[in-house]
Amino acid sequence: MLHTLQSAPPPELATALATFEAQFTYPLGQGRTFRISHGEDYPRFFRAQGDGACFVMEHDGKVSGVVGVSLRRLLLPEGTEQKVAYIGDLKVDPAARKTWTYLRLAWAAFSWVGGNATGYGIVMDGTAATPDAYTGGCGIPAARKLGTIMIWQFPCRGFEAPADGAILVSRAEPVLACYRELSVGRYAPLGARPEERSEMPPTWLIHPQGLACGLVEDTRLAKRLHADDGRELQSAHLSYFAFRTPAAGKELLDAALGHAERWGHPALFVSVASQDVDAFGAVLGTRERVAAPATVFGGGLDDGAAWNVNTAEI
Numbered sequence: 001m002l003h004t005l006q007s008a009p010p011p012e013l014a015t016a017l018a019t020f021e022a023q024f025t026y027p028l029g030q031g032r033t034f035r036i037s038h039g040e041d042y043p044r045f046f047r048a049q050g051d052g053a054c055f056v057m058e059h060d061g062k063v064s065g066v067v068g069v070s071l072r073r074l075l076l077p078e079g080t081e082q083k084v085a086y087i088g089d090l091k092v093d094p095a096a097r098k099t100w101t102y103l104r105l106a107w108a109a110f111s112w113v114g115g116n117a118t119g120y121g122i123v124m125d126g127t128a129a130t131p132d133a134y135t136g137g138c139g140i141p142a143a144r145k146l147g148t149i150m151i152w153q154f155p156c157r158g159f160e161a162p163a164d165g166a167i168l169v170s171r172a173e174p175v176l177a178c179y180r181e182l183s184v185g186r187y188a189p190l191g192a193r194p195e196e197r198s199e200m201p202p203t204w205l206i207h208p209q210g211l212a213c214g215l216v217e218d219t220r221l222a223k224r225l226h227a228d229d230g231r232e233l234q235s236a237h238l239s240y241f242a243f244r245t246p247a248a249g250k251e252l253l254d255a256a257l258g259h260a261e262r263w264g265h266p267a268l269f270v271s272v273a274s275q276d277v278d279a280f281g282a283v284l285g286t287r288e289r290v291a292a293p294a295t296v297f298g299g300g301l302d303d304g305a306a307w308n309v310n311t312a313e314i
Helices: 013-023 103-111 172-182 246-262 274-284
Strands: 002-005 033-037 051-059 062-075 083-093 118-122 144-156 168-170 185-192 201-207 212-217 226-229 236-244 266-274 290-301
Touching: 002 103, 013 051, 013 062, 013 226, 033 236, 051 274, 083 103, 118 144, 144 274, 168 172, 172 185, 172 201, 172 212, 185 246, 185 266, 201 246, 236 246, 246 266, 246 274, 266 274
Parallel strands: 083 118, 236 266
Antiparallel strands: 002 051, 033 226, 051 062, 062 083, 062 185, 118 290, 144 266, 144 290, 168 201, 201 212, 212 236
């Protein structure tokens, strides 16, 4: 049976989904892995990004596959916006990979987005099968590599929120305006509802000269990560992160680490476009961090441009 979910599933299906996704692990730095739990409201993670839905294949109480989709706004390099499909969380039980499960999920998702072939998804490097290997046939639009990003996880210990006048706590509107300005020439997601996914109060930050901006949030209401030893990888996320100079980006990152620690998060994730890694990494020096590269796949968009991506949405 194919289920289309836009709200929390019945308890029996929620339990089956939890059992299903517990078998999948993902790389996080050298020799480390993690698994994902979407909790009792599986589609909530995708609703927080836009108009979201999850498609679930289930038979006799056992889930064999799932995929999530959000119709959301994407800022294009020339500064205009376009509604695109964000595809994520595609998982098929190994025992069902020679069945029709994947195609039924893909057809359902493609039909739900109205045949919109413009979209993207993000895959952690080291994932065994990437979208360019299983798209492009049977009515499924082909996905190709569009860009690369670096995900860094920083420990929050030892950082304090800066004094007033350094990095300012602001409202969403000026931060998003700054983000749009600093993201010209790049692809950048817009339109999310962080209050839908964040247990901590979303904290909007802006450099006083508009040289950097970001949002400190978490995803604990919609998705939690668990390390291979079972511990929750409780982390905040620095979303809507953009900077004009690496030095200003570092100031904003330091402020974000302080706010994350204040709300009890031992670590913070942030994504940096591959084009910025060398320059931004230089100002960070030898600061402790875990690095996890990832690739943006998609169709209907140009390749080669930088991507500002929110780790809270991967």
